Amino acid sequence: MSESDVVLDVRDLVVHFPVERGVFFRREVGRVRAVDGISFALRRGETLGLVGESGCGKSTTARAIIRLVDPTAGSILFRGFELSEMDEVDLRHDVRRHLQMIFQDPYASLDPRMTVERLVGEPLTNYGVAKGAALRERVADLLELVGLSRRHMDRYPHEFSGGQRQRIGIARALALDPELVLCDEPVSALDVSIQAQVVNLLQDLQERLGLTYLFIAHDLAVVRHISDRVAVMYLGRIVEVAPAEEIYRLPLHPYTVALLSAIPIPDPEVQRARRRIVLTGEIPSPTQVYRGCRFADRCPVKIARCHEEDPPLVEHRPGHAAACWVTGPDGPPAAPSR
């Protein structure tokens, strides 16, 4: 991969939120280590899926990239700009139009008092791209691009179903022709029968417009389907990165193995024959400081070293890396049966 192919390069990104106590003298008593040193690169036109359970830091990662939260440390390179060091004015001037986000909840992310025309046209007005009749024309084009029609322009969000609202959100995100779109759980609030419509739309748009996606979701089946590569997060860290077609066939990290086995497959024959690894324990608190592997407490195949040393992300197969002391190119040893 040549350097120019890289759209986004995130290195050692850390996002900590201080936990404060006290009314008059506020002091820091701990830190939520939402994102705790992650690195990844996105190539032009690809989709990187980011999966993990709630609290693993996947959404915070996206919010730090688009600077809705400030990174504590690390570097975020996008189009030659170091996003982590830019101020709000420069961000707005140089970056934001090329970097857009699609949000989870299409009920909360659209202003209920704005018409569809204003919602989709707002980015165009803000950046002075179009106005008047040209603006209306561009909005109509955008609506048609996402499978709505120009007839919808004068309506309000409440007149639309969840799936249609998400289309409006997508049209708004695409208004300025962005290079990179961060999709934060774009289908999880939608009804099952509607999810596939939006997934297909995102795939079509990527093909037509050459978009690059960071696709964040907790549903590994959806992520695997839409992504070229999948990164699995656990407690603020990326524990595994793999080509999408390999992650189900050959997961390398014990957490990924357990996560995959926990996801039900809608086929009674297959589902009942599967070996499930039910993890004991809960996801620990992200305020805790770890010396060794964060997953060690729940890991069915841990060894003594796992509690002592933090495992680095190591490439075990081409394009397939895992942060685990016990795994190898053929995956971790089988978990003992309970």
Next chain:
Amino acid sequence: MSPPTREDGAPLLALEKLGTWFRTDRGPVKAVDGVDLVVRAGESVGVVGESGSGKSVTMLSVMRLVPTPPAEHKGRVLWKGEEVFGWSARRVRKFRGRECAMIFQDPMTSLNPYLKIGLQLTESIELHLGLDHLAARERAAEMLARVGIPSPAQRLDDYPHQFSGGMRQRVMIAMALSCDPQLLVADEPTTALDVTIQAQILELIDAQRKASGTGLVLITHSLGVVAGMCDRTVVMYAGRVVEEGTTRTVFAQPRMPYTVGLLHSVPRLDVVTERLVPVPGSPPDPQRLPSGCPFRVRCPWAEERCAAERPELREVQGPGEDVHRIACHVDVTRTPPRSDVAAGVPA
């Protein structure tokens, strides 16, 4: 486990043309519209459907938890032959918790945040089993141990906020099973939880109910959860049952176009698909249901007849002796779908 192939045994719960209508200024909203359903002792039935399909309201109506008015009920609900809608408040109290218990989706809103969980657990044990307070506490601690909560006796004196989401759901399961009900109704019990915790909770419900021979009605939107847990599957759409059968039949040979569509529209972990086949259109507005079959406007098989006539649930030939019923005029195994139904284009 061997799913029943025929309908054996006396029904525990039988719904006969159950309707739950909400009166509004713009006319009645038929949240549940003529549901027939039978649950036998010890069997597990999965009720799948999207939001607004009426799956929750159906079971809330059975529990007599839908206030009337504004709602009004049609049809009958029979619990071991007794008519549930005819019961006194006293009889309903005995039914709830003792005979039929319910687990809700969100364990935070279904536990009282001001009361220690010990008190919330012992309340129903004292009421239904007639134990004194000390014996009830013992029983409560035993139940907490059964659902895998460490140091159960101490945890009785904790408040709900001191438990994590998964642990709270365990408390709810302990509470539901504490009086040995014959039927457990679980309404999206794992939707608010993460997948690895979901797997723990489902396994727990399954093991506990099998150990005590409790029947289960599992309400969910997840086809995968039903595939793994339930003997029978009931698919609901727009307040009606549109397909029903043994789980293996419904998943292997779905016959109602909506079920066919749902199964094709979800990506599967174990199968690589280039492109998903979505169900076109959107779920219907319950105040403006189309005439005839409510799914016909999204259906690739719809015929003229579908607009004119509401399809009743009818038996179709399944493999072997498996039960299989659908509410559809068309035989999707013989007729090819129309290709002109515009996928995903809203009206």
